[in-house]
Amino acid sequence: MLALDIQHVRMNQHAVDKAQALQCLVNILVEDQLVTPEYLDGLKAREQQSATYLGQGIAIPHGTPQSRQYILQTGVRLAHFPEGVVWDGENKIYLAVVIAAKSDEHLQVLQILTKALINDVSDRVKNATSAEQIIELLQAQPLSLALHENLIETQVPAIDIDDLFWHAAQRLKQQKAVEAGFITALDTKQMIHLGEGTWSITANQHVLNPAVSIVKPETALEYHGEVLNTLLCVASNDQLDMPQFNRLMDILFDPEQLEKLTHENDSHEIAQIIGADIIPDWPSLHVTLANSHGLHARPATQLVNVTKQFTGDIQVSVDDGQFISAKSLTKLLSLGCKRGQVLTFIAEPDTDAVNGLNDVIQAVKNGLGEDVEPIEENSVQAVEKVEVLRFDESTEDQTSGIPASSGLAFGPAHVIKPRQFNYERQSKNIKAETEKLEQAIQQVQSNIKDFIAESKIEAIKQIFTAHLAMLDDPDLIQGVHQKLKQNLSAPAAWHEHIEAAATAQASLKDHLLAERAADLRDIGERVLAVLCNAPDIIEPKEPYILIMHDVGPSDVARLDKERVAGILTAVGGASAHSAIVARALGIPAIVGAGAGVLNIESNATVLINGDNGDFVISPEASLIEHAIAERERQRQIRIEAEKHCQEPAMTLDGHQVEIAANIGKVNAGQKAVKDGAEAIGLLRTELVFMAHNSAPDEATQEAEYRVILDDLAGRPLVVRTLDVGGDKPLPYVPIPEEENPFLGIRGIRLTLRKPDLLRKQLIALLKASDNRPLRIMFPMIGRVEEWRDAKVILDELRAEYPCDNLEVGIMIEVPSAALLSPILAQEVDFFSIGTNDLTQYTMAIDRGHPVLSAEADGLHPSVLLLIDQTVRAAHKHGKWVGICGELAADPKAVPVLMGLGVDELSMSSTSIPLVKAQIRQLNFAECQQIAQKALLCDSATAVRELGE
Template identity: 45%
Template sequence: MFPMTTQDIKMNQTLASKQAAIVALSRWLEQDGYVKAGYEAGMLEREAQAATYLGQGIAIPHGTRECRHLVQKTGIKALHVPEGIDWDDGEKAYLILGIAASSGEHLALLRQLARVLSRDDLAETVRKAQHGEDIFNLLHEYPVSPLLAWHSDAIYIQQPAATMDELLHAAARRLQASAQELEQLQNNILHLGQGWWLSESVTTDIPRAAVLTTTGFEYRGQPVRALLALKARGRDHKKLLVQLADWLVTGKAAELTTLNNAQALQQALSRGPRPSGEPTSNQCLVTVRNHQGLHARPGALLVQAAKAFDADILVRNLDGDGHDVNAKSLMKLISLGVRPGHRLLFTATGPDSGAALARLQAVINEGLGELVAPLVPIAAASHPEPVGLLKGASASPGIAIGPLYVEAPVHFDYADVACDAVAEQRRFEQALQLADCHLADAAARAQGQAQEILGMHRELLKDPGLTENVLQRVRQGVSAPAAWWAAIDSAATRQASSDNSTLAERAADIRDIGRQVMAILCNTALPDTPEAPYIWVAEDIGPSDIVNMDTAKVLGLVTAGGGVSSHSAILARALDIPALVAMGGKVMALKTGTCAILNGDTGTLHVDPGEAVLSRALEVQLRERELAWQAWEQRMQPAITTDGYRLEVGANLGDAGQAAEAMAGGAEGVGLLRTEFAFMGHSQLPAIQQQIEEYQHVFSALGGRPLVARTLDAGGDKPLSYWLRPKEDNPFLGVRGIRLCMQQPELLETQLRALLAAAGDQPLRIMFPMVADWSEWRFGKEMFDRIQADIQAPDVQLGMMVEVPSAALNARQFAREADFFSIGTNDLTQYTLAADRGNGELAALSDGLHPAVLRLIAMTVEAAHAEGKWVGVCGELGADPQALPVLLGLGIDEVSVSPKRIPLVKARVRELSLAKCKQLAGRALEASCAGAVRILAGEKQ
């Protein structure tokens, strides 16, 4: 149980809503030093994802996995609300437990509560509680009387009896029952099945239990092989009945009566039934592979899957207490204490039992909404090597091996107040100027997305709202550093609480800027990094840190917080540095200098690995480097399959400066030019000549190769600072892409003119982003036709992105006019599966190889080819080695990937047979889930 006293319980509270309760608990936890600022947003986000109501009047709000780095120590706070709060689907919560836990400590609490919730009157008991001690006692395991357990001295083997009455009299003697209690035993007889009978009486005396097996006779036409006789008080007998029921539901209770001594029977009843050999036809055995076992959220997903079937489904943890429980009960599941690597035996009876077992096995193998860990034999897990395998979210692929450098958080020492407001204001303004100079120097050295991000940081420094907030505090007597950090903390906390996880991850940019200015204000040097190569571990690594770091020394990046869509993660991918994010605060306790293996493909950090593990990792890393080198050597060769099919491989570019590098890396053109770079770096809409010059830089590097340019895709997580829009509850379903241009047509007209003018006689392919409706396509095409009639560029095609399901479903109509389609698999996946691609908790679901996504791709290709048009893929799926053969089999004509992945993609294509890829694609379209497709793709093609 969590460390808790009655001081952590507030009785008789009055709260208006669920949100009010969560806010009150989060602030209480923060006030007492359990969590840092920002945890409140994580608790509210967790509740938005799935209600935390357990049952029987109890709710347990807690933070998301992404905010665990804000937990400073494990703790729990409780609010007692006798009037109740509407929590979920009409359920009222009378006791709300706010949990702060940085890893899996709250799982013990859930198992504890699962036992408490077996009390039939729990909700009413909680509601009527008067003192903190009452709640405290309830939160501890409800004890079963030690007198009512399976003791061998209460078990009697082969009790002589020829009738039920004789057996009951023998039981009454064993129970020391009175005449009245004997009468109750005779009147309360129940056949449990398989030769077992129950007889019970109520007593105010000492409760007792007895088990009597007999030679066998019949009573009421049923065999009698054993009798459980109880002299019970309250619910003390429930545990015995549950344990016996475990044997009954598995059809093995009759086996108990064949045991020939009391001790063997006592041990069998306490242990529960064990499977013999392989599962039967109505059973399946599956190993739990998600990284935290069956806590509340994955447990709820498993229950939902089970409830979809009429079959009665029981589940047993073979590596736990060995008892069957109802798989449709969340509390029963949690009580099993299932951890990663535990084996679950499901037993199903009913008309759809086979389908139920197959579905349950599939959802567990898919990870129940969490990342899936490699299978580890339970025997090996019970004798672990002296290593630590930590799990996080993969932000950038690849393997890094080397010593850790754990960066301690910088402590800024400053006074809270100042007597000279004018001097403090001058000090603050000078610090801003110096920080801006540092950023300008870094931006001059940077390229591409790094340059854009640093430009955005410079804009943040000049934000009038932020600076005015600081100056107002300074005028009130607050020191410059105190005022600055308060403003930064407030702004970052608001950003982190955004409903959109991608935007929330931008809070790291605000704190990054904050630290740089604080270092100047406090004259504090930021930490020196080691001279030797290292894996960098920090609470969060700001974009400016990555831009300024020595890439020759940094082998990999690990952060306690952050997310896969943060700017730091984006830069890590661009620099091809393996990176893990959202690891939790535990990584900050690691020791600098400890050897580790960072695997950005599996999302794991193996700390202090043994010699065998280290040797295998080095072999894998060496082999990957050899393959990468071979691919680089052959990068200029075309990507042709073993049976002669050529796939065009282009580059995804975020700015003009990357074009030459991409061509040198083997790109056959630019398959996606994100033209936002021409807009983001300015304080106002760039003039047409500015845009022409930007695009001409790209054309000059291509040497006649085709350029596919996506028109402005602002909005969502890419707002334009000079075009302010009202706040949208869900910007990814709001005004972005072509929709923004329809509201501001001058943006699109200027850009189209600039692109056509810059192209000259070189091949140009223009495509509109986020087209969902025919009217959006017609708007763009009519504008293009009008401008092209004026300019008459000789080699131009007009196409569209396929990023939303409606575009794929209506592809036949679009294909009549569009010259080509480019499928943005990142967005198509998130919109098809309703899974935010930036949400680490949905990483297992947000997989572009999901059959639903593949069917949309297949529909798009079929529609385009029917009209003689070509189809490309410009999402990250095109660089996925497992996805590539599936895409080839679906008929994709071109893929566009990041420049560093081009040689590897071309090398992968040369290993494949198109005929086999088509067979694979056909099987993939019939698969049940992305995991099944990946298994198919893992087979040798």
């Protein structure tokens, strides 16, 4: 971030005119090695377009986009001209803040300056005598207190005070009043009872701007023996406007006003009671800012000029924030609005400004004096297009992608491009729109439940179960209802909130889509399609190759396995849902093949090879004949493998490996055993919890765990304790929003903080075991202390609920755990390596990333070195090691993992017959040689080539 620093101030500069001043500024930048001398041309060109005079004796010269080639390093310098320099023909400047920015970093400086200029600092700028004075006056923030309608939320679905804290913090965070960490500073010991069920709480950590949010639960809560029906959450810092705050307190200590506040549930009315800024009931229009560098000085000046043509007042807000005058350049710049954000303009009724709104919107669309690339509106995929295509440099000639599901397939192309939905954004009938939304959600929930009931594929059921949980998420629905109250139509409210939630889930710092963000958009599109009465996509009657941007779980509902010969997608990785679905259905698939595949002509013949990721458009007849023969050969291999699936996985030289299954539902044990599983290597118990609307009690869990133990008939069961949080939330276990949920509270980090959940689960498992072989493992262990804390809880419970046939271990998913394996191996009974997460954390690549996921290969030497150390540490102390990630079923990985000494491979049960058949053709001694070579390779590609 650009910052104003004392060392960057140059006092006592002299220039007779603007040209000389610009030369002086460039000399300073060149001296500090920020730019080359040619940058002067960029400063001059910018001034010719429009003067960079900001006001109060300050200018902010900066180059044009074309001059960025002369920038060596982003930076800002300040030059003080005590005699002044005429800048725009009439105004003198005494301070120039010259910026060399490679992108839009200058907006940060603008925000700092415009906030300072809310006060009149012109004399202090002119008469400054030291760098310290300059920085002090520019960084001075005016006293403030944000108090407006968008900070109020009613009918909050809260069951306890923690829920209210979360909603209050969300209001403040959405309005950019606080940052991540604020909620942890809310201390219940600081709660103050104002009377009439109204309480307040104040925190001063992680506060960006002073503000007050007000939240009211659907049903009054009990707190310390008192009623709580209204919570005021005060975000305070040294810029808090105490007189304004005291006026608020005077209102709240008035018994009559406090009683009104207690019984009022309309945010607009509450805002009027407390004297907050309200959202004016004025005509409004919306537009998405398309300027690549945001609303900086030049387009903002253009906007001011447009709005000043009308005598009536015109106000603007960004992303439903507070409204400010669109005729004030200083206030517009303080918004810091960036490309892609939504501007809402409102016009004073019964004035010429109402008719002028269309001119304002058109001016913004035209770029406000800049050339812009328009952003599509009312399209569910608009944001995705911008983000994905910008990074996807594939061409029409690309003929390979990521192999996601093995097998050969060919057929006519059925290309489904991202859908677009048109709808009215505004509506005045809140009740009708609310009913429309509820009906659409209920219809989608019903469709999903029907599909779950009909589906026989466990992996797909698990994905859809998670989607049902998302649609039941009270926070998600509450956010949409809040937008409905702002007179948005049901489709607009739904889409905008889902898109915001998905973007936040992906990352708050402009990272691309993560897996759960894709799921949110998937359910978002389903509901939006119902709201917009969008026609269903018609499936061809003959077998075809499905080609899409990505195959979401909702698309699976339309798939007929007998018709879909193969799948080819533009984005995705080998562990993305599209790949999981394809493998579960046994459909050959290639993912991440680039945007060019969407331009394949419909009905053109496409041949795909899911084993190596190659595809051919309009292949020659001989190639298809070869594919037919190869596909038949592979079919015969599977038939033969299935005949012998109950036989052990033993190499030609007598080395045996245990083959187990990964399952998510307790009733999936029978199929796993039928497919040849010798154990369950991973029971994902979070799906047991997701099947309930509240945390299942001990008896419920015990009954479900007994089902699988009965089906296993004495085979070992490895159970992963509850692994939720962050990217896998439970509706009834609220977790504060995290900037990076993959590095947040999940797995053992969550259950150690909610030990009652862990205790109940462990008791249910111990009671259900009846001394049958039970293996319990704790997920996301990153520190030895976490393992020991969890083990203490289990040991305490074992004293009361004895279990003789029990082993206790941990999952190796975090690199720190692998590196600590020599210590941990002395204490645990076994390790189970989750290669999906271990790869993700080792390589710092989100395994659901649509562009980078192909690079997150578990056969990368860095991952193999961690696996090797873990196995050696375990075997030194007589402990066993399993693999329960996607790598366990990868034909290229099997000999390497075996050669490293892994004792168990656990996978989807449908992969078991083929993996067992492969192992029976291997020689263990050769596998050991391959593994040692793999550890010396420099890339995953080199490792994969070892067996060729």
